[in-house]
Amino acid sequence: MTEEFHRSSAAEIPVTSNGDQSPDMVFQRDSYPSVPRALNLSESCVTSGNFASTTEGIIESGPYKGTMNEQPKSGAVVLSDDLKSPAMEKLDLVRKWSINTYKCTRQILSEKLGRGSRTVDLDLEAQIEVLRDNKKKYQNVIKLAQTLANQLSQIMQTQRQLGNAFADLSLKSPELHEEFGYNAETQKLLSKNGETLLAAINFFIGSVNTLVDQTIEDTLINIKQYEFARVEYDAYRTDLEELNLGPRDATTMPRIEFSQQQFQIYREKYERMRNDVSVKLKFLEENKVKVLHNQLILFHNAIAAYYAGNQQQLEQTLKQFHIKLKIPGGDSPSWLEEH
Numbered sequence: 001m002t003e004e005f006h007r008s009s010a011a012e013i014p015v016t017s018n019g020d021q022s023p024d025m026v027f028q029r030d031s032y033p034s035v036p037r038a039l040n041l042s043e044s045c046v047t048s049g050n051f052a053s054t055t056e057g058i059i060e061s062g063p064y065k066g067t068m069n070e071q072p073k074s075g076a077v078v079l080s081d082d083l084k085s086p087a088m089e090k091l092d093l094v095r096k097w098s099i100n101t102y103k104c105t106r107q108i109l110s111e112k113l114g115r116g117s118r119t120v121d122l123d124l125e126a127q128i129e130v131l132r133d134n135k136k137k138y139q140n141v142i143k144l145a146q147t148l149a150n151q152l153s154q155i156m157q158t159q160r161q162l163g164n165a166f167a168d169l170s171l172k173s174p175e176l177h178e179e180f181g182y183n184a185e186t187q188k189l190l191s192k193n194g195e196t197l198l199a200a201i202n203f204f205i206g207s208v209n210t211l212v213d214q215t216i217e218d219t220l221i222n223i224k225q226y227e228f229a230r231v232e233y234d235a236y237r238t239d240l241e242e243l244n245l246g247p248r249d250a251t252t253m254p255r256i257e258f259s260q261q262q263f264q265i266y267r268e269k270y271e272r273m274r275n276d277v278s279v280k281l282k283f284l285e286e287n288k289v290k291v292l293h294n295q296l297i298l299f300h301n302a303i304a305a306y307y308a309g310n311q312q313q314l315e316q317t318l319k320q321f322h323i324k325l326k327i328p329g330g331d332s333p334s335w336l337e338e339h
Contacts, residue, residue, distance in 0.1 A: 100232065107235035118234050121274060127281050128223055131216065138212045142205055145299075149201045156194040163187030193306055196314050200302035203323050207295050215287060219280045226273040233270035236263045294321070 110116030163184045170180035240259045246252060298321050305314035318324075 103235040103239060104228075104231050107231055107238060110238075111234075116234070116238065119230055119237075119270075124274065124278060124281075128277075131219065131223075131281065131284070135212060135216050135220070138208060138216075142208055142212065145201060145205050145208075149198060149205065152194055152198055152201070156191045156198070159187045159191040159194065163191065189311070193309075193311055193314060196311075196318060197302050197306040199323055200298055200314075200318060200321075203321065204295050204299045207291060211288060211291050215284060219277075219284050222273075222277055222280050226270075226277045229266070229270045229273040233263075233266045236266045239263075 107116060111118050163186075166180045166184035166187060170177050170184060173180060236259070240256075240263045243252065243256045243259050248256070298317065301317040301320075302314060305311075305317060
């Protein structure tokens with residue numbers, strides 16, 4: 001009954017092929033209640049024919065029998081931890097970094113202005129100061145040893161040139177053949193011993209340079225991390241002390257508890273870094289003594305043997321420390337191997 005009622009109330013509009021209405025258009029409408037009612041789009045259906053033909057297009061108003069997607073119900077939307085976007089996580093990291101940077105900067109400025117307190121480990125601070133001072137002194141020794149090596153290289157070059165000049169004069173001066181010959185051999189021997197001494201000095205420079213630029217520098221990097229951890233610890237300690245001096249009510253207690261948790265985290269970090277640096281300094285001292293002990297013996301024996309003219313002792317020193325003597329122009333790498 002309902003379907004027939006709707007069909008009888010349909011309006012039929014004949015349409016010609018050119019889209020104009022037919023002159024004998026008939027509009028039929030059943031009587032409806034006098035109260036106006038808005039058109040319900042969800043209960044309407046449009047059926048159309050081919051407008052290129054004379055077939056009529058009929059618009060029927062009635063219940064739509066097709067399937068409709070249900071509209072989602074409104075309500076609060078809660079995102080789980082798995083659905084958090086990377087941008088939000090980065091924003092949270094930036095926020096934490098900004099707060100930490102602000103607190104550390106405030107702590108450093110207050111220490112420089114003499115208004116803030118800092119945690120000091122007297123024994124550890126003294127060891128760090130000695131290490132930094134020793135590094136500067138070792139760098140100066142390396143610089144002076146490099147200067148000595150450069151000057152020795154220039155002397156060796158002059159000795160070789162002088163030996164060649166004496167050898168040439170020995171051939172061209174029969175009356176002074178022996179005298180020029182002795183001097184030529186002496187200069188060549190000095191030049192050869194100089195090459196041996198130069199190899200020992202370069203080995204000394206390389207070993208001390210490795211100690212300074214790698215072993216000591218690695219320890220200094222850990223010391224910088226320890227010092228930054230100390231600043232963080234003092235910054236959060238100061239922040240907690242300021243909160244404890246204020247009132248304790250329902251508003252401030254959550255902040256005090258959170259500050260206490262942060263203080264505990266950075267105190268553990270500071271103590272861990274302090275222990276790591278102490279262990280590093282201990283191992284560094286043992287390694288430094290061992291390395292410098294051998295290198296100083298090498299340097300002394302090589303210098304003493306060279307100026308004493310003891311070629312055998314000089315060569316024995318190089319064998320003792322497993323130093324290979326490079327023959328000038330013999331095993332030098334080509335330009336392609338170097339680059």
